[in-house]
Amino acid sequence: xxxxxxxxxxxxxxxxxxxxxxxxxxxxxxxxxxxxxxxxxxxxxxxxxxxxxxxxxxxxxxxxxxxxxxxxxxxxxxxxxxxxxxxxxxxxxxxxxxxxxxxxxxxxxxxxxxxxxxxxxxxxxxxxxxxxxxxxxxxxxxxxxxxxxxxxxxxxxxxxxxxxxxxxxxxxxxxxxxxxxxxxxxxxxxxxxxxxxxxxxxxxxxxxxxxxxxxxxxxxxxxxxxxxxxxxxxxxxxxxxxxxxxxxxxxxxxxxxxxxxxxxxxxxxxxxxxxxxxxxxxxxxxxxxxxxxxxxxxxxxxxxxxxxxxxxxxxxxxxxxxxxxxxxxxxxxxxxxxxxxxxxxxxxxxxxxxxxxxxxxxxxxxxxxxxxxxxxxxxxxxxxxxxxxxxxxxxxxxxxxxxxxxxxxxxxxxxxxxxxxxxxxxxxxxxxxxxxxxxxxxxxxxxxxxxxxxxxxxxxxxxxxxxxxxxxxxxxxxxxxxxxxxxxxxxxxxxxxxxxxxxx
Numbered sequence: 477x478x479x480x481x482x483x484x485x486x487x488x489x490x491x492x493x494x495x496x497x498x499x500x501x502x503x504x505x506x507x508x509x510x511x512x513x514x515x516x517x518x519x520x521x522x523x524x525x526x527x528x529x530x531x532x533x534x535x536x537x538x539x540x541x542x543x544x545x546x547x548x549x550x551x552x553x554x555x556x557x558x559x560x561x562x563x564x565x566x567x568x569x570x571x572x573x574x575x576x577x578x579x580x581x582x583x584x585x586x587x588x589x590x591x592x593x594x595x596x597x598x599x600x601x602x603x604x605x606x607x608x609x610x611x612x613x614x615x616x617x618x619x620x621x622x623x624x625x626x627x628x629x630x631x632x633x634x635x636x637x638x639x640x641x642x643x644x645x646x647x648x649x650x651x652x653x654x655x656x657x658x659x660x661x662x663x664x665x666x667x668x669x670x671x672x673x674x675x676x677x678x679x680x681x682x683x684x685x686x687x688x689x690x691x692x693x694x695x696x697x698x699x700x701x702x703x704x705x706x707x708x709x710x711x712x713x714x715x716x717x718x719x720x721x722x723x724x725x726x727x728x729x730x731x732x733x734x735x736x737x738x739x740x741x742x743x744x745x746x747x748x749x750x751x752x753x754x755x756x757x758x759x760x761x762x763x764x765x766x767x768x769x770x771x772x773x774x775x776x777x778x779x780x781x782x783x784x785x786x787x788x789x790x791x792x793x794x795x796x797x798x799x800x801x802x803x804x805x806x807x808x809x810x811x812x813x814x815x816x817x818x819x820x821x822x823x824x825x826x827x828x829x830x831x832x833x834x835x836x837x838x839x840x841x842x843x844x845x846x847x848x849x850x851x852x853x854x855x856x857x858x859x860x861x862x863x864x865x866x867x868x869x870x871x872x873x874x875x876x877x878x879x880x881x882x883x884x885x886x887x888x889x890x891x892x893x894x895x896x897x898x899x900x901x902x903x904x905x906x907x908x909x910x911x912x913x914x915x916x917x918x919x920x921x922x923x924x925x926x927x928x929x930x931x932x933x934x935x936x937x938x939x940x941x942x943x944x945x946x947x948x949x950x951x952x953x954x955x956x957x958x959x960x961x962x963x964x965x966x967x968x969x970x971x972x973x974x975x976x977x978x979x980x
Contacts, residue, residue: 477505477676481514485521490670492523494683498559498665502676503530503549504538511549512556519556527560527586528553535564536590536677547571554583560615565589568611586643587613590677595620595627595646601634609640615664617643619677622650625736626745628657635661647678649710650735653703655681657730659695660750666692689715691723695730701750702962703732705739705764706757711902711927713979714755717955718962720975727963739763743793752786753962755954758898761799761839768795778846779871780839783958796961799840800847802953803924807892808851810920810945828852831888833918835879835909836896837864840924844894845872853892858882882910886917893937894922900931908932915940926951929980948976 478484484501491499501518503509519526530546531537539546550561551574561583563571568587579585587608596604601618608616616638622628631644631654638644641664646654658666668683669675686692704714710733718731729752736742739760756764761780765771768784769792775781781795804827811817811826832853834845841857845868848855855874859865862878869876877885899909905928915921921937926947934944952973959967 477502479505479507481517484518487670488522495687496683498527499524500527500529511552515553515556519558525559528558529562536592554580560584560586562586562588565608572612584614586615586617587611588617591620593621594623595630598630598633601630615641619645619647622646622648625650626741628654629745632661635663649679651679653732656690659692660697660699689719691719700729700752702729702753703734704755704757705734705736705760707735709733709735716979717972717975721959721967721972724968724971725963725965739767743767754784755958756782765795768793770794772796778842780842785961797843798954798957799843802950803844804847805953806945806949807922810943814943825851831891833858833891833893837868840896842868844896883914889917890919891917892920893918895933896924900933901925902927912936915942918942923947924950
């Protein structure tokens with residue numbers, strides 16, 4: 477995608493160094509393009525096999541000139557030794573007529589169709605594939621646009637049953653899974669960009685992410701699919717941790733960020749035995765709870781799940797909640813670090829008898845309130861909506877207040893505060909759920925947010941004299957439990973800690 481031949485040559489070398497198998501040369505991005513001279517240089521000097529594309533404006537590219545000259549450049553690319561060329565379906569018949577069967581044997585023609593509006597049904601895509609195949613295409617390419625993550629299923633269905641070499645991709649953030657799972661469903665190729673953000677089509681991952689984050693080379697037809705269900709989800713570090721752990725355990729699984737609007741639609745769409753396990757994050761922990769066939773007693777008591785696993789025998793989905801385990805263990809450790817070890821209160825937990833204020837009454841709030849109650853804490857639930865706070869507080873025998881009231885809430889010193897709201901999470905890192913002035917009443921503050929690690933809440937809590945516990949500790953403890961649940965193999969805890977440290 478360079479604007480000059482020199483820039484493209486550097487990018488071709490970079491692609492080889494990163495581990496690409498094939499490079500796409502986008503002629504429509506080159507300024508002052510000189511067909512014979514530039515093509516000869518690029519094709520002859522490419523360290524990798526080449527796919528030459530000259531995408532016109534009407535198919536989402538940059539070229540706005542004469543159509544005949546555009547097609548002549550593609551014919552020239554074939555003559556000069558390109559391995560593949562891309563021709564749009566709209567002009568494919570004209571193109572084949574113009575070459576009159578004079579195609580070098582080694583050159584493969586990809587006939588492509590791009591839909592930048594939506595993703596048609598699997599039946600419609602199947603008909604489109606047949607139309608493309610009828611042009612004489614060596615390879616069929618269909619790219620659609622995801623309006624919902626379930627749109628990927630149509631492409632997966634067609635890819636899995638295709639009798640011809642086919643590239644099937646879904647564009648946009650909700651189509652990322654199609655680019656990674658293309659290897660599972662038999663796509664001829666997938667596309668990755670050299671630099672994050674510099675994409676030739678919406679939603680492209682980097683080559684590095686495909687190969688190192690998603691272990692693309694290891695993905696095959698039998699690979700088990702896992703992921704984290706949330707919205708937003710782009711910030712999640714979970715794929716880094718779980719994919720590294722799966723690889724270390726030689727477990728044939730992939731873990732993806734799943735940008736889901738409706739949990740029920742997602743679960744109903746991806747119901748094959750290979751889609752086996754999910755972590756749940758904001759705002760879907762309660763929606764996930766409603767989609768379970770079976771629920772672990774702890775998750776049932778909490779009323780939300782953080783983890784879902786498909787039973788390989790009967791296909792039923794069982795929900796678990798490991799949020800409270802991860803968070804409460806981290807908070808207890810933080811209190812013990814203050815010399816509050818719980819030895820005098822009978823339960824052994826430093827939370828026992830202590831006032832424990834939980835901000836938020838969603839899935840994570842429920843988990844922490846439940847965990848606090850289990851440890852003998854006196855729980856106070858603070859939420860924007862008092863009614864939601866009251867329902868949760870009643871469940872755990874606690875007190876309910878609004879977030880607005882929290883500013884002046886000071887029944888005693890040495891309280892423990894836990895934030896389970898999304899206030900302060902990337903990209904709104906300048907926000908905090910409670911004024912700094914109120915933090916002096918707490919001995920310890922925990923924030924479930926882990927991007928960024930140092931939220932404004934934790935920074936101001938430390939400045940106010942409180943001990944702080946990072947969301948990363950809850951996140952790590954969850955990962956230790958869930959990796960084992962997903963793979964059946966104990967997690968390498970140090971590997972997971974090191975991976976998170978490298979990626980935060």
